[in-house]
Amino acid sequence: MADSASNDAFVEFDRVQKSYDGETLVVKDLNLSLPRGEFLTMLGPSGSGKTTCLMMLAGFETATHGDIRLGGTSINNIPPHKRGIGMVFQNYALFPHMTIAENLSFPLEVRKMGKSVREEKIKRALDMVEMGAFGGRRPAQLSGGQQQRIALARALVFEPELVLMDEPLGALDKQLREKMQFEITNLAHNLGITTVYVTHDQTEALTMSDRVAVFDDGRIQQLDPPDTLYENPQNSFVAQFIGENNTLEGVVKEINNGIAIVQLDDGELIDCQPVHESVKPGARTRVSIRPERVEYNKDRIQEGAHTLKAEVKEFIYMGDIFRTRLSVAGNDEFIIKTRNAPDVERLTPGQQIEIGWLPEDCRALDA
Amino acid sequence: MTDATSQSGPVLAADGTPLKKSLARALRLQKTRALMLIAPLLVFVLISFVFPIASMLFRSVENSIVMETLPLTVEELQNWDADSGQLPEEALYAAFIADMVVAIDAKKHTRLGTRLNYEETGMSSLFRKSGRKIKKLDPATDGPFKDKLIDIDKKWGDVTTWAVIKTHSVKITNGYFLNAIDMQRTPDGAQAQPEDKRILIKLFQRTLFMSLMITASCIMLGYPVAWLLANLPARTANILMILVLLPFWTSLLVRTSAWKVMLQQQGVINEVLVWIGLVADDARLVMINNQFGTIVAMTHILLPFMILPMYSVMQTIQPTYLRAAKSMGATNWTAFWRVYFPLSVPGIGAGSILVFILAIGYYITPEIVGGTKGVFISNRIAYHISSSLNWGLAAALGTILLGVVLLLYWCYDKIVGIDNVKLG
Numbered sequence: 001m002a003d004s005a006s007n008d009a010f011v012e013f014d015r016v017q018k019s020y021d022g023e024t025l026v027v028k029d030l031n032l033s034l035p036r037g038e039f040l041t042m043l044g045p046s047g048s049g050k051t052t053c054l055m056m057l058a059g060f061e062t063a064t065h066g067d068i069r070l071g072g073t074s075i076n077n078i079p080p081h082k083r084g085i086g087m088v089f090q091n092y093a094l095f096p097h098m099t100i101a102e103n104l105s106f107p108l109e110v111r112k113m114g115k116s117v118r119e120e121k122i123k124r125a126l127d128m129v130e131m132g133a134f135g136g137r138r139p140a141q142l143s144g145g146q147q148q149r150i151a152l153a154r155a156l157v158f159e160p161e162l163v164l165m166d167e168p169l170g171a172l173d174k175q176l177r178e179k180m181q182f183e184i185t186n187l188a189h190n191l192g193i194t195t196v197y198v199t200h201d202q203t204e205a206l207t208m209s210d211r212v213a214v215f216d217d218g219r220i221q222q223l224d225p226p227d228t229l230y231e232n233p234q235n236s237f238v239a240q241f242i243g244e245n246n247t248l249e250g251v252v253k254e255i256n257n258g259i260a261i262v263q264l265d266d267g268e269l270i271d272c273q274p275v276h277e278s279v280k281p282g283a284r285t286r287v288s289i290r291p292e293r294v295e296y297n298k299d300r301i302q303e304g305a306h307t308l309k310a311e312v313k314e315f316i317y318m319g320d321i322f323r324t325r326l327s328v329a330g331n332d333e334f335i336i337k338t339r340n341a342p343d344v345e346r347l348t349p350g351q352q353i354e355i356g357w358l359p360e361d362c363r364a365l366d367a
Numbered sequence: 368m369t370d371a372t373s374q375s376g377p378v379l380a381a382d383g384t385p386l387k388k389s390l391a392r393a394l395r396l397q398k399t400r401a402l403m404l405i406a407p408l409l410v411f412v413l414i415s416f417v418f419p420i421a422s423m424l425f426r427s428v429e430n431s432i433v434m435e436t437l438p439l440t441v442e443e444l445q446n447w448d449a450d451s452g453q454l455p456e457e458a459l460y461a462a463f464i465a466d467m468v469v470a471i472d473a474k475k476h477t478r479l480g481t482r483l484n485y486e487e488t489g490m491s492s493l494f495r496k497s498g499r500k501i502k503k504l505d506p507a508t509d510g511p512f513k514d515k516l517i518d519i520d521k522k523w524g525d526v527t528t529w530a531v532i533k534t535h536s537v538k539i540t541n542g543y544f545l546n547a548i549d550m551q552r553t554p555d556g557a558q559a560q561p562e563d564k565r566i567l568i569k570l571f572q573r574t575l576f577m578s579l580m581i582t583a584s585c586i587m588l589g590y591p592v593a594w595l596l597a598n599l600p601a602r603t604a605n606i607l608m609i610l611v612l613l614p615f616w617t618s619l620l621v622r623t624s625a626w627k628v629m630l631q632q633q634g635v636i637n638e639v640l641v642w643i644g645l646v647a648d649d650a651r652l653v654m655i656n657n658q659f660g661t662i663v664a665m666t667h668i669l670l671p672f673m674i675l676p677m678y679s680v681m682q683t684i685q686p687t688y689l690r691a692a693k694s695m696g697a698t699n700w701t702a703f704w705r706v707y708f709p710l711s712v713p714g715i716g717a718g719s720i721l722v723f724i725l726a727i728g729y730y731i732t733p734e735i736v737g738g739t740k741g742v743f744i745s746n747r748i749a750y751h752i753s754s755s756l757n758w759g760l761a762a763a764l765g766t767i768l769l770g771v772v773l774l775l776y777w778c779y780d781k782i783v784g785i786d787n788v789k790l791g
Contacts, residue, residue, distance in 0.1 A: 060690055080693040081702075093691035097709045106705070107695035158695065 009033035009069075010194050011057065011162060016066035018052050026052050028218040030066070034196070036161070039188050041197045043205040044215030045241070053215075054164050054198050059083050070162065081110075086155035086163040086193075090170050092147045094139035100126070100150055101135035107158040125157040128187065145176045152184065156191070163188070165197045169204065181208050202242050206230065214238050231290075235276055236365045239288040246294075246334050248287045252279055252364065260364045262287055266330045270306050271359040276366040284367040293361040294336040296324075297344060301356035310334070312351040322346065328355065420769075427762035430540035433532065436479045437466040441536045449530040449554045459529075460512040467501045485757050486542065486551065487531045493522050530554045543763035567747065567764070574744040575771070577662060578726040584666045585673035585722050586715060593677035593714070597684070611674050619668065623735045626664040630654040630736070656738025664736045669725055673718035680714030716783050724772055744768060 011034040018027040027049040034040050042050035055061040056068060059080030067074050075083055095103050101122055108118040126132045129149035139147055148168060155163055165184075169177045185208045188195045199205055205212045206226040213223045214237070222229060222238045233239035236247070250264040252274075260274040262285055272287050279285050295301045296310075313332060314325040321337050324347055328334040336355065338344055347353065378386040434441050439462035447455045470476040480494025500519045509515070517524035534554050535542060542552040549565040550557050559565070592611065596604050614622060629635050632651045640646040654660055684707060692702035730745040737746070744764060751761035779785070 058690075058694055060693075080690070081696050081698055083694075084696065085694060087691065087694035089687045089691055091685065091687060093685065093687040095688060095691075095706055095710075106692070106697070110695065110697045110701055154695070164694075 008035055010036040010038075010071060011196070012067075012069040013053070013057075014067040014069065016053075016056065016063045016068060018049070018056060018061065019064045025064075025218055027056075027063075030218075030220065032213060032220065032223070034194060036194055037189075037192050039185060039195045039197065039208060039210045041199060041205040041209035041212045042215055043199060043202060043212050043241075046200060048215040049218040050198050050213075050215040051166060054166055054196060057196065058085055058087055058164055084158075084160050084162075086158065086160035088151050088155045088163070088165040088168045090167045092139070092151040092168075094147055094150055094154070096139055098138075099135065100131070100137050100139065100142075103139070103150065104135075104154050104157045107154065111158060121157055121159075125153040128156070129153045129183075144172055145180065148172060148180060149183075152187070156187075156193070160193070162194045162196070165195065167199050168197075169199075169201075177204070184208065206242070214241060216241070232275070233288065233363065233365070236286045236288065236367075239363070239365060244291050244335060244337075246289045246291060246328075246331070246336075248289070248329055248331055248334075249367070250285060250287060252281050252283050252285050254281050255279070259359060260285075262364055264329045268308060268329050270308070270362065272362045272364040273360055275363045278366045279364045285364045286367055288363045288365055289357055289361060291323075291335045291337040294355050294357045296336065296338070296347075296353050296355045298354075299343075301354075302358060305356035305358050306362070307354050307356040310353055310355045312347045312349050312353060314349060315347045317346075326353075326355070423762045423765055425762075426758055427543050427766045428539050428541065429759070430535065430542065431538050432479055432482050433536045434538055436470045436475050437463065437532070437536075439463075440466050440532070444529070444533045444536060447529070447533070449526065449533055452526060454513075454524060454526060455529055457511050457513045460516055460523075461506065461510055464501060464504055464509075464512045464516070465506040467498070468504070468506055471498050471502050481756070483531060483535060485546070485755075485760065486535055487527070489522070490528075490531065493520055493528070496520060497523070543759040544767070546760050547763040547767055567744070570742070570744045570747055571767070571771070573658070574727060574768075577658060577665075577741070577743070578723050580662050581665045581669060581726045582673075582719050582723045584662065585670055586719065588666065589670055589673035589677055589718065590711075590715070593674050593681055593711075596674070596678045597681035598686075608678075611671055614668070614671060619731060620735075622668060623664055623732045626660070626667070626736055627655060630660050630663065655736055657740045658737075659741075660736040660738070661733045661741035661743075664732050665726055665729060668732060669722045672721045672725060676717035676721060677711065677714035680717070681711050684710045712783075716779070720776070720779065723775070727772060728768065 011032075013030045013032040016027060016030040017025055019025050030049075030053060042053060044050045052061060056063050059075070059078065063076060068076060070083065070085075094100075095106070098106070104122045104125055105118050108121060113121070122135065123132065126135060129152055131146060131149050131153065134142065134146065134150070139150065142150065151168065155165075168184075169180050172180060181204055184197075197205075197208065206229070209226060211223060211225055212229050214221045214229065216237050222234045224232075229238065230243055233242060233245075239245045240247070248264050248270075250262040250270075253261040253263050253269065255261075255274055258274070260272045260279055261269055262272050263269050264287075270287065272285075276285075295305070301307065308328055310326040310328045312324060313327055316323040316325075320340055322340060322344065324336050324338065325332075326334040326336060380386050380389040382389075440459065443455070443459040443462045447459060467476060470479065476494050476498045477491070480491040480498075483494070484491035497516070497519050501516075504512070504515070522528050534552055540552065541557070545552050545557050546560075547567055549560045549568050551560055592607070596607055596611070599607065627634070631637070632653065632655075634655075636654065637646065637651045641648050641651065646652060654663070688706050688710065689702050692706045693699070697705065727743075728745050729743060730749055733741055733743045734746050734749070737743070745768070748761045748764045748768075751757045751764070776785075
C-alpha cells in the first residue's frame with residue numbers, strides 16, 4: 001500500500017502531540033494516514049505511545065497539539081460516543097450483568113434501532129464469529145476465546161467503518177491466539193473495515209497487518225508492510241525489535257558505489273549496505289545481520305559472500321532448525337539459525353568454523 | 368490401584384483401609400486445629416449472642432409468675448366462669464388467702480401485683496395494700512374469707528379483678544405480643560386496646576418509615592462520595608477516605624450532641640439563617656426533637672456504613688466498561704445508567720441492608736435528638752426494660768422487630784437476591 005495516499009486518507013494523524021503532565025511528550029509529532037480498508041498495526045514496547053494514539057483516535061484522550069481527522073473531518077472536538085468507531089478492549093469489557101445478546105444489542109439500542117432490526121443484526125454478528133448459540137449466556141460462562149469473539153462481534157455489530165483493537169489477544173494462550181489472529185484478519189478483510197490494531201507482540205503484527213507502524217519513544221520509527229519491515233529495517237531499534245537480529249559494532253571506513261566498508265571493533269573489515277542517514281565515513285555504526293541469512297556449510301556459502309572466523313559456543317537442536325550461538329568478532333551472542341537438512345553438519349561447542357553472508361543482507365544502521 | 372478399581376466395594380487406600388476412612392483421619396487434625404482456632408469466638412458468640420436472644424424470645428411468652436405465686440387460686444379459678452357475672456365461691460377466697468400468706472412471706476406478692484398492673488391499672492396498689500392486711504390473717508383459723516377480703520378492698524368483690532387473674536394465669540401467654548401490637552388479652556379473647564393507649568403500631572410504622580428515609584438519604588449522599596473514592600487518583604482518594612472514616616474516631620455521643628448544637632432553635636443553623644435574613648427571628652425553624660432531627664443526625668452517623676460497601680464494589684468496576692459503552696455510542700448518562708449503575712447495585716444493596724438494620728434498632732441518637740416525635744421503637748423497648756420493668760413486653764417488641772428485619776431480609780433476597788450483595 002502506498003505511503004502517499006493522503007488524498008484518500010480515511011484516518012489521518014497530522015502533527016499530533018500528547019503530553020499528560022505538561023513536561024514530557026508521550027507522543028511526539030505523529031503523522032500517519034490510513035486509506036480505507038487497511039489493517040494497520042501499531043507495534044512497540046510498553047510506554048512507546050501506541051496505546052495513547054489509539055485512545056486519542058477513540059476519543060478517550062485529547063491531543064495536546066495537532067489534528068486527528070476521520071474521513072476528512074477533524075474529530076478533535078467530537079466526543080467518543082459520536083465518533084462511531086468500534087473498539088475491542090484488552091480485557092474484552094463485556095458487560096457482566098447482560099447476556100451476550102444484550103451486550104450486542106447495546107450499541108443498537110443507543111442508536112434507537114427497532115427490535116426486529118436489532119435481532120437480525122445480532123444474529124448476523126453472532127453467526128459471523130460462529131457464536132450463534134450463545135446469545136442467552138452471560139460473559140462469565142464463556143471461555144476467554146469465546147469472550148474474545150463476542151467482543152469482536154459487539155464492536156462490529158453496529159457496522160462501524162473503523163475498528164480499533166487494543167491488544168485484544170493478550171490474555172489468550174498461544175494456540176488460541178494464533179487461531180484468532182487468522183480469524184480477525186479474515187473478518188476485517190472480508191468486511192472491508194479499516195482496522196487499527198495495537199500490540200506489543202511482533203509476530204502478531206507481522207502476520208496480521210497490511211502495514212506496521214513501529215513505535216518507540218513517542219515516534220513512529222518505521223511504517224512499512226511486514227516484509228519490508230523485517231528485511232529492510234531503517235534503524236537499529238526496528239532491527240532489534242522485529243525478529244531476531246545480530247549486531248556488530250564498528251566504524252565506517254568509506255562508502256563506495258553504495259557499499260559501506262565497516263571496520264569492526266576487532267579490526268575485521270566487512271562490506272555492508274549503508275541504510276541509515278548517519279552512516280558516513282568516520283561515524284560509528286551498528287551492523288545488523290539476520291540469523292537465518294548466515295551460513296556455515298561450505299557448499300552453501302554463496303559466491304561474493306563475506307566470510308569470517310567464528311567459534312561455536314552453543315548448539316541447540318530445535319527440531320525444524322538448529323540454533324547456534326557463536327563468538328564472532330568479539331560478540332559472544334551471535335546467533336545463527338540453520339534449517340534442519342540431511343546435509344547440514346551438527347556443530348559442537350569449541351569448534352572453529354567459518355561463516356559467511358552476502359553484503360546485501362548486512363545493513364549498517366545508526367550507532 | 369488395579370485392586371481398588373476392580374473391586375465393586377468402596378475404594379481402598381494403599382494399606383487396605385477404605386479411602387474415605389483414611390481421608391477422614393488425614394483431615395481430622397486439620398479440622399481439630401480449625402475448631403480450636405475459632406473456639407474462643409464460638410464460645411463468645413454462644414454466651415453473648417445466642418443465649419441472650421433465645422432468652423429474650425422465651426421471655427416474650429413466659430408468664431409463670433401467676434401460677435407460681437397463686438397455685439391454689441389458679442386451680443380453683445378453673446371451676447369459676449368469669450362470664451357468669453357471679454363472684455367466685457368461698458373456696459377460691461380461701462385458696463387465695465393461703466397462696467397470699469405464702470407469697471407475702473416470700474415477698475413475692477408485690478411482683479405479682481406489678482405484673483398484673485401491666486394488664487389492669489390499680490392491681491399493683493391493690494396487691495400492696497391488701498398484702499399488709501392479709502399478712503395478719505391465719506388461713507387455718509380465720510375463715511371464711513370472702514367477706515373479709517372484700518372488706519379489705521372492695522375490688523376483691525369485683526368480678527373483673529378475678530377475671531384478670533384468671534386470664535393471665537396461663538404459663539405461656541400471647542399477652543405480651545398482643546400488647547406489643549396495641550391489643551390486649553381479655554377474658555373474651557384478644558381485643559384492641561382503648562384508642563388512647565394505641566401507640567406501638569404507630570411507633571413501629573414510624574421506625575420503619577424513618578429507617579427507610581435514613582437509608583434513602585444515605586444512598587443519595589453516599590453514592591457520589593463512593594464514586595469519587597473509587598475513581599480519584601490514589602493520593603486524593605486516601606485523603607477522602609480518611610475524611611469518610613473520621614466520624615468513627617469521634618464518640619457517638621459527641622457527634623449526636625453536636626447535631627443538637629447545630630439544629631436547635633438557638634443553634635448554629637438557625638442563627639445563621641436569621642442573620643442572613645432568610646428566616647424571621649420569631650419564626651425559627653424547628654429542626655430538632657422531631658423526625659427531621661433524627662433523620663439528619665442518623666444519616667450522618669450511618670453514612671460511612673453506606674459508603675464503604677459501595678466503594679469496595681465500585682472499585683471492582685473496570686473503567687473500560689464505561690469506555691466500551693461510550694465507544695458503542697452511549698452518552699455519558701446512558702453509559703452510567705445502563706452499565707455502571709447496574710454493576711454498582713450490589714454495593715447499594717449491601718450498604719442499604721447494613722444501614723437499614725443498624726437504623727431500625729438505633730437507640731441513642733433518637734433518644735437525644737428525637738424528642739417525642741422522632742423516637743424509635745427501640746426507645747420504647749429501652750423504656751420498658753429500664754423504667755417500667757415490663758420485660759415481657761420489651762421482649763415481645765424486640766422479637767417483633769427481629770421478625771420484621773428477617774422478613775425484610777427475606778423479601779430483599781427474593782427481589783434482589785442475596786448473592787447480589789457484595790462487600791467487595
